[in-house]
Amino acid sequence: MMVIKLNINNKGPFNFILDTGVGLMIITEPKLVDSINIASKRIIKLSGLGEGEAYEAYVTSPLNVMIPGLTSNNVSAAILKTDYFNLSTYVGMPIHGLLGYEFFNSLGVKIDFSDSTMNVCRPQDLKPFKKSQKIPITIEDKKPYMEAMITFPDGSKATNKFIIDLGAGHPLSLENMLQKHELPKKAIQANLGVALNGPITGYLSRIKDITLGSYKIKNVITSFPDKDYIERKFSIARDGNIGIGILKKFNLAFDYSNNLLYLKSNEKFKEAFEHDMSGIEYYMAGENYSHLIVSRVAPGSPADDIGLLKDDEITSINFKPISKMTAEEIDGFFKTNERSLLLEVYHDKKYDRVIINLKRRI
Known part of the structure; x- marks a missing residue:
């Protein structure tokens, strides 16, 4: 996960996960209601992608969000009434929320995984990494999407539509595998992650490769959510999501204003994908x-x-x-x-x- 420190209403610092997979800024730590001095709040229902029903959250009054060198005024956010994610226990450090569309929509964002730095600027001032590839994206329902070519274990190929999801810990998730293709022979049952309303269950295996622009990444560990997940209705039709397991093999530059993502492979590009070997x-x-x-x-x-x-x-x-x-x-x-x-x-x-x-x- 990518964790950045920020202040809210001159209080903090708080640890937020940078997550292109969320729209509204989400504060997962309910205790922040008191510490950041929210004047008014109303209750909404947030529905996620896991098992269970929608959960309640407060919509905050406009917030001032500050990271070094940048202040964003009048930012909308939701505060969960209960910390359903428990992200702190998975990351091993205090996590207070998720920062997504509100951040990326207003800025040019360069992420350098080689030295764990992020630079932000006005979109018109964005300078991509040298020799990076320009990938067209779409912004739909406050989330970035791209197309990528998949080679399945049986050798068949298809162009699929994916959310570009910095907040997903896996390399790749294919949501249509159980509908359109057979599950790979060497697959294991697993908990695939946690969403707003609970865990996502399914299988883990590998696909032959995924092609992003001219980059081909082979033998990718892939999540295949089970049928309960597949049957859920999504506001935007898609085939899955590309997570940080793949994205960290590149240095990235996001330009939402021009519907572009820039990719440049880094020293992690050739590293093989490995999964937990302990169980x-x-x-x-x-x-x-x-x-x-x-x-x-x-x-x-x-x-x-x-x-x-x-x-x-x-x-x-x-x-x-x-x-x-x-x-x-x-x-x-x-x-x-x-x-x-x-x-x-x-x-x-x-x-x-x-x-x-x-x-x-x-």
Whole structure:
């Protein structure tokens, strides 16, 4: 995830995820109602893409939003009455909200994943990265869309329409796979993410490649949402979304005013896609998010083989305390390559040390 610090109504700083997949600015931390001094608020229903019903949120009075060198006045936002996302526990640091269309629509935005920087300017002053490719996009329902060519596991090809979604942690999601094509033979069931009204379930596997402009990216780990998700009605017809797993292979420049996205491959472009090899789904809990709690163990996975259970706590990996690692470092341990790891686990009111043999599952 891309996290930026910003101030709201001269209070902060607060951590927001930069998310082209959302329209209205969403404040996920309900306690901000009091801290940013909102004078008036009305209740609306927000419907998302997961399981469950729409949830209630407050629409704020106009906000002043500040990042270094930039102040945006009269920004509209919604504050969730309950933090349904629990993004802080997944990211391993306090997350207060999502910043999307309101930010990108007014600015030229350059994102350099090579050095983790972002530059913003007036749209007319935007200068793309040298030798970058110009990709036409459309802005529909406050979200950016592009077309890309997909080569499916059976060798067939199709041009698909995707949301460009910086807030999605996966590389690629194909929502029409179960309707139009067979599920790839090597697929695993998985929780694919979390939306406004709950988790999105489905399968993970790989497609042969995706083509963006003249860039071809091979053997892409892809999410295939299940039929309950597919049957939902979307305001804009689309085939899925391209997430940060692919987008971070490029340095990007967004120009909503001219319906353009500029891509330039970076040093991550040739890195292979890998998925978790442990079978452990987890979240971070406690003060400073320093406790790794198991939320699910995939049946038949290496974690299942060693008897790891839901609600177990992993306290160290290869003798390195979890409290000394970021969520990104922990992910790296579990999906870098096939190897053995020594885990210290708090289980059944005692500490155990176990060896887990990681295995590529897709």
